[in-house]
Amino acid sequence: MTTSWESIAQTAQHHRDATLAQINPPLPSIDTLPLNSTPVPRTVLTDSELHITESAPETLISHLASGTLTSTAVTSAFLRRAALAQLLTNCVTELLPPAALARAAFLDNYFREHGKPIGPLHGLPVSVKEHIGMEGLTLDAGFVAWHDRVAEENAHILDVLWAAGAVFYVRTTQPQTLMHLETDNNLYGVTVNPFNRNLSAGGSSGGEGALLGMRGSCLGIGTDIGGSIRSPAAANGIYGFRPTSYRLPVSGWSATMQGAEHIVPVIGPLSTSLAGIALFTKTLIDAQPWRREPSLVPLPWNPHPQLATLPSGTKVLKIGLLLDDGVVRPHPPVLRALRSVAEKLAEVEGVQVVEWTPYRHEWAWTVISSLYFADGGREERDAIDASGEPWRPLTTFILKENGNVKALSVKEVWDWTWEREKYREYARKWGDVDVILCPAGPGVALPHNCARYWSYTSQWNLLDYPAVVAPVTKVDPAIDLAKPDYVPRNEQDEYNYQLYDEPQRYANAPVSVQLVGRRYEDEKVLEAMAYIEEKIGLPWAEFV
Amino acid sequence: MTTSWESIAQTAQHHRDATLAQINPPLPSIDTLPLNSTPVPRTVLTDSELHITESAPETLISHLASGTLTSTAVTSAFLRRAALAQLLTNCVTELLPPAALARAAFLDNYFREHGKPIGPLHGLPVSVKEHIGMEGLTLDAGFVAWHDRVAEENAHILDVLWAAGAVFYVRTTQPQTLMHLETDNNLYGVTVNPFNRNLSAGGSSGGEGALLGMRGSCLGIGTDIGGSIRSPAAANGIYGFRPTSYRLPVSGWSATMQGAEHIVPVIGPLSTSLAGIALFTKTLIDAQPWRREPSLVPLPWNPHPQLATLPSGTKVLKIGLLLDDGVVRPHPPVLRALRSVAEKLAEVEGVQVVEWTPYRHEWAWTVISSLYFADGGREERDAIDASGEPWRPLTTFILKENGNVKALSVKEVWDWTWEREKYREYARKWGDVDVILCPAGPGVALPHNCARYWSYTSQWNLLDYPAVVAPVTKVDPAIDLAKPDYVPRNEQDEYNYQLYDEPQRYANAPVSVQLVGRRYEDEKVLEAMAYIEEKIGLPWAEFV
Structure with missing residues (x-):
């Protein structure tokens, strides 16, 4: 006797709701879900909770390390706001109130006894995408049929963050197959954008994206093989970082295609601050995770400035500006944000902005x-069909409508891998350019089930380049007008173009940019992004 | 009309002989090939040629950099000795006298004009295995059918060495498929061991091995996916180093299975000195080859001592001694050399020798x-059958008699790759051990076509550990007795055991050991090997 997929989903949601019911004091019920969820916390949470949850992670850590905040206070505040984020955006698979509060109490006790923090993340709540194994908890990776998989031990990354003092308090949603730039599965439904529920939260780390967009977390763990950290970061007005592969520990996650190495999925942070991104990455690398996970490269975190300086001490930064990949033209707000950033940067001493000519980006997607x-x-078909759950629209798109999905022979895999290596001659295009400034996607957060063009992010996965996404501004329909006279170049371009027929659909949506570096130049990308923010005062809008 | 494989081979050999005929003054003909070729150079070469060719690469470089030797003198001497090595051991595919002498003259002229060397290898002749591309020259990789493949440009590694001042003067033999621990193909025949022509020169870089064993080169380039640098180094009484993957540039070689990444082939040095190994590796890494070849990891050469020190300044070195992998017991001379080295080391202050328990080495081979x-x-079958050339015995062994060779599905490749990753939990066995001291093979140089047990070297390819081979002593049939009462454990063990029924067959053969480090600890392995040599006065025999 088989349990129906609907019944499995209902059980999963009941479990989630039961963990929400543990929140104390309980949240009020929300009768009408607003289009824009971001103002709601002000009407529900205490001033103290608002203050804590709207602080940047580096600020919280500083208070936790000096004892001016307890982990219990911080964890309690984030638990309540995460619960609220779930009610508003459907971004959570479960909360972990008892475990998180016990952990927080332990850390507070440690601090009282020793007078110092246990590690660089002492007491900080960190949110975790569901398919990253947490001992004794589910590991369904978005498949109904995998609902009863349970992690035997913590993923390596969680052990390292735990040793650094993190508190795990919430697990977040992901799409069926993990291979959407959207977050939609049959266990929990669709995660919606905090700024506009008619728009997507991005994906596949869209649970993280919406949760952080709602400030139900300030630092979370996502994964990325084609944009799955950067898409939700861009959609939700937060920061997201795809590091170079083999720098951060990945063992202990659940996904299809274990053992496939042609395109390497990576793990990385989403955060409400750029400093949070760097803190996360540095903390993990400083722990020398390659000692336990030998697939990792023993490249220490480079603490030295990577940008050259003028004799005056001013930094030198040469930026390649890629507005358009030549295949699909980004929507007007994306182009506006990039142009504005580039114009401001061109006025900064030591900064040079040059045009970056895209090199065969269409071939890169192939x-x-x-x-x-x-x-x-x-593997995906089998995992879906095992429970009889329906195919989600973007699963159908990527697996059945993507003409490049074929059952290859081993020889064909080698041939495509060889093409990948040949394409990495992209390295020769860099010259003395330090970073590439480019779109984080073909538009801002798109309407649900419309994220069909991955190349603005997957391009850098193919090349294995580190890339950070940062918020810049918001869509203003009065400025970001549609271009009725635009003539699309191809079918994909036309599809994307038509999505922007009514700018009003995107009102208030965050607009982000992406900054990309050469392979393994993770530190340089983050340094350059911080310098850009400092010099031109980014972001130019409030996102909370 | 197809050319027969015999005719193609004849053409290749005629070309090779024509390049030998360019040597000036010409070599005498050798009427009777001796069992042991190593004394012959003394009867043929001038004192100056002997002195140059028997100097270590670091000594030659020092003289070349100070102007006390010209590159022309050094190159001429190595050209003559390489030609002689070819006559005695059949290790060369072609000499490059005009190009090499022109290059040497250019470098000598540069030195006269600028009063300084052009780079760290100024004027040093370097030998090159044939399948490493050299612009305008063949790239047959040991297949008759590939005889007309010509390299369009130099392999990346050659460009870097060239910029450092190297002189390329000779190209060396390799086996059919490159997948033997022997050197035997239908274009050039069998390469034999300089110390005993009835024994193998090892492989697949056996042309390099025999050439260096004959001192027809002091520094050469080999490649290794299962022991192909270390086997010929061990067989010929020289040094060979398999670095961790993705540290040295590999683009521009020719081989089957381009695009396969499950087991990564590497490039590395063979040298007559350990300092030559370090010099080669450091020179390449210092050139930051990852800028051009983005598959490489940007790990700089670590110039700092990697071993800890006692307060007295004495180095601390903990060595895991692996005498026997539990599958195939090494031959008596190998065990004697390892035990002697371990005993001497146990007497050295700061050095600790502990037993290393092998962990599932049989599974590693699977x-x-x-x-x-x-x-x-x-791909190998197609490349062989395209010309109708016969299958060499060890090609038949590895491809047809190896029960693990199967046409896998993509899913099966993923599953085996996953097994590889799981097996890398070997990393957890290390504790505070610095290096593993172990056999370089199940015996010394074996009789031709008998190298059927790869695990003493392939073990470290699977784990991607850096490993250096160093000469220790020679076989002494009076001490290294057969063990008539040994009861073999299995079929492979019995095969190997029976090869040592007559110790006299191995008289005079070099006996080497292998030193292995954790992944990416290349510098530490070389430092530890140098320290071991210094402390116990290795090698304990003359090899020239």
């Missing part, structure tokens, strides 16, 4: 999408 | 040999 599902998507 | 030819050996 290569990467041929390698994504080299078994023809067999 | 994993690696399942991944070597994931297409079932299709």
Whole structure:
């Protein structure tokens, strides 16, 4: 006798709701879900809770390390706001109130006894995407059929963050197959954008994205093989970082295609601050995770400034500006944000902005999408069909409508891998450019089930370049007008163009940019982004 | 009309002989090939040629950099000795006298004009295995059918060495498929061991091995996916180093299975000195080859001592001694050399020798040999059959008699790759051990076509550990007795055991050891080997 997928989903949601019911004091029920959820916390949470949850992680850590805030206070505040974020955006698979509060109490006690923090993240709540294994908890990776998989031990990354003092208090949603730039599965439904519930939260780390956009977390863990950290960061007005592969520990997650190495998925942070991104990455690398996980490269975190300086001490930064990949033209707000940033930067002493000519970005998509599902998507089909759950629209898109998904022979996989290596001659295009400034996607957060063009992010996965996404501004329909006279270049371009027929649909949506560096130049990318923010005063809008 | 494979081979050999005929003054003909070739150079070469060619690379470089030797003198001497090595051991595919002498003259002229060397290898002749691309020259990789492949440009590694001042003067032999621990192909025949022509020169970089064993080179380039640098180094009484993958540039070589990444082949040095190994590796890494070849990891050469020190300044070195992998027991001379080295080391202050318990080495072979030819050996079969050339015995062994060679599905490749990753939990066995001291093979140089047990070297390829081979002593049949009462454990063990029924067959053969480090600890392995040599006065025999 098989349990129906609907019944499994209902059980999962009941469990989630039961963990929400543990929140104390309980949240009021929300009768009408507003279009824009971001103002709601002000009407529900205490001043103290608002103050804590709207602080940057580096600020919280500083208070936790000096004893001016307890982990119990911080964790309690984030638990309540995460619960509220769930009610408003459907971004949570479960809260962990008893475990998190016990952990917080332990850390507070440690601090009282020793008079110092236990590690660099002492007492900080960190949110975790569901498919990253947490001992004794589910590991469904978005498949109904995997609902009864349970992690035997913590993922390596959680052990390292735990040793650094983190508190795990919430687990977040992801799409069926993990291979959407959207967050939609049959266990929990669709995660919606905090700024506009008619728009997507991005994906696949969209649970993290919406949770952080709601300030139900200030630092979370996502994963990225084609944009899955950067898409939700961009959609929700927060920061997201895809590091170079093999720098951060990945062992202990659950996903299809274990053992596939053609395109390497990575783990990385989403945060409400750029400093949070750097703190997360540095903390993990400083722990020398390569000692336990030998697939990792023993590149220490480089503490030295990576940008050159003029004799005056002013930094030198040469930026390649990529407005358009030549295949799909980004929507007006994306182009406006990039142009404005570039114009402001051109006025900064030591900064030079040059045009970056895209090199065969269409071919890059052919290569990467041929390698994504080299078994023809067999594992995903089997995992979906095992429970009889319906195919979500973007699963159908990426597996069935993507002409590059084929069951390859081993030889064909080698040939495509060779094409990938040849394409990495992209390295020769850099010259003395330090970073590439480019769109984080073909538009801002898109309407649900419309994220069909991955190349603005997947491009850098193919090349294995580190890339950070940062918020800049918001869509203003009065400025970001549609271009009725634009003539699309191709079918994809036309699809994307038509999505922007009514700018009003996107009102208030965050607009972000992406900054990309050469392979392994993770530290340089983050340094350059921080310098850009400092010099031109980014972001130019409030997101909370 | 197809050319027969015999005719193609004849053409290749004629070309090789024509390049030998360019040597000036010409070599005398050798009427009777002796069992042991190593004394012959003394009867043929001038004192100056002997002195130069028997100097270590670091000594030559020092003289070249100070102007006390010209590159022309050094190159001429190595050209003559390489030609002689070819006559005695059949290790060369072609000499490059005009190009090499022109290059040497250019460098000598540079030195006269600028009063300083052009780079860290100024004027040093470097030998090159044939399948490493050299612009305008063949790139047959040991297949008759590939005889007309010509490199369009130099392999990346050659460009870097060239910029450092190297002189390329000779190209060396390799086996059919490159996948033997022997050197035997249908274009050039069999390369024999300089110390005993009835024994193998090892492989697949056996042309390099025999050439360096004959001192026809002091520094050469080999490649290794299962022991192909270390086997010929051990067989010929020289040094060989398999670095961690993705540290040295590999782009521009020719081989089957381009794009396969399950087991990563590496490039590395063979040298007559340990300092030559370090010099080669450091020179390449210092050139930051990752800027051009983005698959490489940007780990700078670490110039700092890697071993800890006692307050007295004495180094601390903890060595795991692996005498026997529990599958195939090494031959008596190998065990004697390891035990002698370990005993001497145990007397050194700061050095600790502990037993290293092998962890599932038999399984390691199953994993690696399942991944070597994931297409079932299709590419190799096609490349062999295209010319009608015969299958060499060890090609038949590795492709047809190795039960693990199967045409896998993509999913099966992922599963084996996953097994590889799981097996890398070997990292957890290290504790505070610095290096593993172990055999370089199941015996010394074996009789031709008998190298059927790869695990003493392939073990470290699977784990991607850096490993250096160093000479220790020679076989002494009066001490290294057969063990008539030994009861073999299994079929492989019995095969190997029976090869040592007559110790006299191995008289005079070099005996080497292997030192292995954790992944990416290349510098530490070389430092530890140098320290061991210094403290116990290795090697304990003359090899020239």
